[in-house]
Amino acid sequence: MKKTSHNSAPDPRLTNSFSEYAPRLKRFLAARLGNEIDAQDLAQEAYFRLCRVAQPDLIREPDAYLFRIASNLANEFLLKKNKQPFTVDIDTVGESLAEIDGMSFSDKLEQRAEIAELAKILDQLPPLYQAILLLRKRDGYSHREIAEKLNISHHTVHKYLKRALLRCRTLWVELET
Structure with a gap:
């Protein structure tokens, strides 16, 4: 079995999988994280981790593997975020409590x-x-x-x-x- 080093080109199956599923992956992460900026960052990190797999030929379903990586990253991100102290910006409290997109805070x-x-x-x-x-x-x-x-x-x-x-x-x- 061939091994992929960090310097070699990623397996085309994996890069094609990411290209095909990137929009859905970003929506999936945005729903889990609550914002698109963090979703974009984690989608990119998921892709990098997918490309660094030592034996990509063992991955039967690159898209499922990619979503599993993303799910794990989201879980790690949320755990770290929940351990950080909660802060409130007093200037934005009123805006946050107002109706946004038809839903209350x-x-x-x-x-x-x-x-x-x-x-x-x-x-x-x-x-x-x-x-x-x-x-x-x-x-x-x-x-x-x-x-x-x-x-x-x-x-x-x-x-x-x-x-x-x-x-x-x-x-x-x-x-x-």
Whole structure:
């Protein structure tokens, strides 16, 4: 197997994967992080990490691998951010509390909290369940398209999607209680 050093050119499969999925990856990260600037930075870091993989020929699904890297980066980023002291700029408090984009500040906070809880739930799923669930619910792929993309049977997609949804519901109820 060939090894990729830091000085050699990245595997074209990986760079093509990033080019194809970059807009969706940035939206995914923006939803997790709550802003596009950090999403842009983490998308770029995910790409760099993808290019530094020692044995890129072992990656069967570069797009799924890229999203896993991005998800891990987002989790690390949020953990570090939550450990930093919270500061308030008194000049912007009034603006923040005002209605923005049709949602109140408290509604936005609640929505972000729910997104963070959902991210934690998704991270508890087995990788294949997570990939199937995200491809279906976030990306809108059909069962047949997911089966082809992941090289598994249509029946397996259906079965794992049901299990993933059941597990998510169970974990969500546990969080609520």
